[in-house]
Amino acid sequence: MTTNTPLSPTARQLWLRTRWFLAGGAGLLLAGLLVAGLGDNTSYPSLDPRSPDADGTRAAVQLLRQRGVTVTTTGNPADLAAADAPSGGDTVVVPLPDLLTADQLDALGRAGHRRLVLVSPGPVALGHLAPGVQALGTTDDPLALGSAGTDADCTLAEAERAGHAEGGGRLYQAGPGTTACYPRSGHPTLVRTTGGSGGEVIVIGSGRFLTNQRLAQDGNAALALGLLGSQPRLTWYLPDYSAAAATAPQGQKSFTQLIPAGWHWAFLQLAIAAGLAALWRGRRLGPVVSENLPVVVRASETTEGRARLYQLGKARGRAADALRRAARRRLAPVLAVPLVHGEPSGDALLAALTARLGEGRTPGELTALLYGPPPTDDDALLRLADDLDALERQVRQP
Structure with a gap:
């Protein structure tokens, strides 16, 4: 029986994922309000007679x-x-x-x-x-x-x-x-x-x-x-x-020169915050959490779906190559033929099959079965699949 699991996160999952971000945002907002409310934003230029700062007069x-x-x-x-x-x-x-x-x-x-x-x-x-x-x-x-x-x-x-x-x-x-x-x-x-x-x-x-x-x-x-x-x-x-500077001739300014100085610090703080968030999210702080799969698909359904794709594309050659390659890889360990780069040697595999089966199979028949041309129609592809299956049973139970 196939079980369908919803993909949308629940409200509890959303809260667990975002609570620390919300807490950090609330903290930054509170700190900004405190600085804006308690800080003295009055600033004077150097040598200003109203300024109590060190450079005031x-x-x-x-x-x-x-x-x-x-x-x-x-x-x-x-x-x-x-x-x-x-x-x-x-x-x-x-x-x-x-x-x-x-x-x-x-x-x-x-x-x-x-x-x-x-x-x-x-x-x-x-x-x-x-x-x-x-x-x-x-x-x-x-x-x-x-x-x-x-x-x-x-x-x-x-x-x-x-x-x-x-x-x-x-x-x-x-x-x-x-x-x-x-x-x-x-x-x-x-x-x-x-x-x-x-x-x-x-x-x-x-x-x-x-x-x-x-x-x-x-x-x-x-x-x-x-x-x-x-x-x-x-x-x-x-x-x-400022009015005097505005009336003076000004050269062409670049885009970065037009940005107020305070925004440069804001961008730097945002970049640092993004880097810290990336480091925090990039490493696991707990055990591996299993995730629910959206659906459960049987292996036979996957095989049938792939076969239908081959059928729609009339890819009998690719299907035959896949069947023959899989058969060769399964027969090689039974016959003690080593795999080189995932594929056994053709001569070694045919020699081992001839020695195992004797006169039951001729070398030409085995070559046509394992390395022959692609089938011409669907019936020939089905016969090839049956012949390969029969060959494997014969090799495993001579």
Whole structure:
């Protein structure tokens, strides 16, 4: 009796197969929600006066406010022009002047500030705001050194009061009418000059001495307060650098450059997770599990099905070859004829059959039976099968 077993897995089997994947997914989802809910996503760029991070400048701003300096931030050049009253003046700090467009640099130069502090400017920014100072190297390959404690070695009052402080970053070439301070390798890292509107321009190679992490080292705090606190108002210029970058000419980017940086980490995590899942599923963690066969088929049905295929294809030759080959392989062990590559030698097999059967079978009859031509019709194929069966019985019971 044939038993039919359903192929579709049951609900219990589905649960047993997927429960660990569901548990892992739930854990990842919970971890993501916790990180999103508890983490502080507020991030600031380097030298931002609102940032409490190590590279922020909130500590310097707090010290300036304690000294009575009004500190504001703006991203609009028009606000800088409005803040410059005839009776006073202000200090403007630009942390990333190279990221500004030419129009933004020109608007900044026309603002009429009393003191402009440029942090690590390149040739383009210096050409608009401090023509008397030249940056060593190029925009793509600037000449710069790491920050280190350096003597002032100049007559600038703020530098003389601060004394030994950190100098480094970009190196500059000071022109006539400028004051060069904190030299490194023979080139200054702080230069004072006069801008096109008549105000002071302070060029510093690196703003590391202004950061929360380094403010208390050497004379960094005194230098920061002197450079930024000389006027009653301090304006920290924070324009929309993304808009400036968008207006600048951009070369053609590749597909990978268009993918946000966070997605690269996401793809890496997915690849690691897929690799771990493959390793987990690739090795057995328990005994071999027997699987239910879809149906049970008798050997006779398989034989009959194959025979019907031969019949439909009229492949009498292939059927005859299969019958003769199987008969030769069964007769060879009985007659002690060795098999070479799964087939006995024809001469050895015929000699052994002749010796076993004697005059009952002639050599020509045996050759035609075991190695003869294919049958011409179905009746001849049936006679061949009967003759082979009779030969095997005769050999086994002579």
